[in-house]
Amino acid sequence: xxxxxxxxxxxxxxxxxxxxxxxxxxxxxxxxxxxxxxxxxxxxxxxxxxxxxxxxxxxxxxxxxxxxxxxxxxxxxxxxxxxxxxxxxxxxxxxxxxxxxxxxxxxxxxxxxxxxxxxxxxxxxxxxxxxxxxxxxxxxxxxxxxxxxxxxxxxxxxxxxxxxxxxxxxxxxxxxxxxxxxxxxxxxxxxxxxxxxxxxxxxxxxxxxxxxxxxxxxxxxxxxxxxxxxxxxxxxxxxxxxxxxxxxxxxxxxxxxxxxxxxxxxxxxxxxxxxxxxxxxxxxxxxxxxxxxxxxxxxxxxxxxxxxxxxxxxxxxxxxxxxxxxxxxxxxxxx
Numbered sequence: 001x002x003x004x005x006x007x008x009x010x011x012x013x014x015x016x017x018x019x020x021x022x023x024x025x026x027x028x029x030x031x032x033x034x035x036x037x038x039x040x041x042x043x044x045x046x047x048x049x050x051x052x053x054x055x056x057x058x059x060x061x062x063x064x065x066x067x068x069x070x071x072x073x074x075x076x077x078x079x080x081x082x083x084x085x086x087x088x089x090x091x092x093x094x095x096x097x098x099x100x101x102x103x104x105x106x107x108x109x110x111x112x113x114x115x116x117x118x119x120x121x122x123x124x125x126x127x128x129x130x131x132x133x134x135x136x137x138x139x140x141x142x143x144x145x146x147x148x149x150x151x152x153x154x155x156x157x158x159x160x161x162x163x164x165x166x167x168x169x170x171x172x173x174x175x176x177x178x179x180x181x182x183x184x185x186x187x188x189x190x191x192x193x194x195x196x197x198x199x200x201x202x203x204x205x206x207x208x209x210x211x212x213x214x215x216x217x218x219x220x221x222x223x224x225x226x227x228x229x230x231x232x233x234x235x236x237x238x239x240x241x242x243x244x245x246x247x248x249x250x251x252x253x254x255x256x257x258x259x260x261x262x263x264x265x266x267x268x269x270x271x272x273x274x275x276x277x278x279x280x281x282x283x284x285x286x287x288x289x290x291x292x293x294x295x296x297x298x299x300x301x302x303x304x305x306x307x308x309x310x311x312x313x314x315x316x317x318x319x320x321x322x323x324x325x326x327x328x329x330x331x332x333x334x335x
Contacts, residue, residue, distance in 0.1 A: 002303075005075035016066060061314060068311035076303040091151050091190040092131060094158075095139040095179040096120060097201035097231075098165050100172040104202075106232060109274055116202050116231050119277065121163050124200070127281050128159045137186060138162055141179035143171025143207040151186065174201060175208025180215035180226065180260070188222045195224040198284065199260070202232040204253030216260040227266040228257040229280060 102117040109119055128136055135151040136158050148165070149158045179199065187195040197219070205212050219226055230252045254270070261268040271277040 001079050003077065003079055005077060007074055009070055009074040013067070013070060016062075061317065065311050065314045068307040068314070072304040072308040072311065076307070078301045078303060080299040080301070082298050090131075090194045090196050091135045091137075091187055092196045092198065093137045093139060093151065093183045093187060094124060094128070094162070095141060095145070095183055095197060095199045096124070096162065096165065097142070097174060097179075097203065098140050098167055098170055099142040099174045099201075099203060100168055101174075101203050102231075103167040104232070107274065115167075117165070117167060119274065120200055120231065121165070123274075123277050123281055125159045125162060127284065128155050128162065130285065131155055135190075139179055139182055140165055140170050141175055141182075142168065143173040143175055145175055145178040145182045145208070146170055147182060147186065151190070171207065173207035174203040174205060175210075176201060176205040176212040176256070176260075177210030177215040178208035180212060180219060181210045183226075184215065184219050184222060184224055187224050193223065195222070197224055197226045197266075198229065199226055199257075200229045200231060201257070202230065202252055205256065212256055212260060213263075216263045220264045224264060225266045226260055226264040227269070227284060228261045229269045229271055229277075230254055230257050231271045231277070 096117075098117060102120075103115050105113050105115045107114055107116055107119040109122060114122075132155075135153060136149075136155055137147070137151040138149040138158050138161050140146050140148045149161045152158065176199070180197065183197040183199075187197065216226065232252055254268070258268040260266075267283070269276075269280040269283070271280055
């Protein structure tokens, strides 16, 4: 179906004539030459004097040019049939801890020792890619929480933002409550029963303005389900000393993470190894999607380049006639 996006642009159609009435005529500054043998000059040149042309012929090219510009400005487009959008999934926000302790390399991936954050990137990257029909967003938090990617169907962009996350980009500490609060702010306007927040961290709440328990209570009131994932190898099984002899795995506040999940109807997971994180991914993948109101989109093909190109060609005609004037018919002047 053909339609104009901005049809009100055609209200500007009388503008040139209004300006002609309101503004004084332009003065070229050159004297006009009046001759009594204009008919003979027209016969020799084979052209008709412009002033003797009818008024409509003088204005026709400019009127057509103006109408084509108005048509292009009104943004004509061809709108196709409505197509359904895949909106039968969830609104899922991932909140990933990027504090300093996530740099600790105590995880294994294909016989390679990697950091906790790197393991989260590799596994959750594929998890994001598989969320077809879901709106997915990303929060990165440390001492503060930041919305890195809003809820969107563009899963590839969200995955790219996750892969580009760096340790310490949001501070060295861990603000669990602020991360939950930011997720709640973004999810509370979405349809009920489809709001899911996945919180991934390896530590305890050490920063921020909101207490995690208070944030979890508010999330429960708004119907936001929070699944918490505590990541990090068990230091007693790993046996690797941390920086300055500290063991980062002991910093994980499992009681708080478990309480947050239980209070909001979610589940707490403990990821000590790649295998456990794989199992967590499969468990999250089995969450039942909640149907949302169906939406449709109509593909639109813009057509404004056609009238714009026609206006350009018409505008170039006077220039072409000035640069390459038509050859005069000299047959009547020959003797």
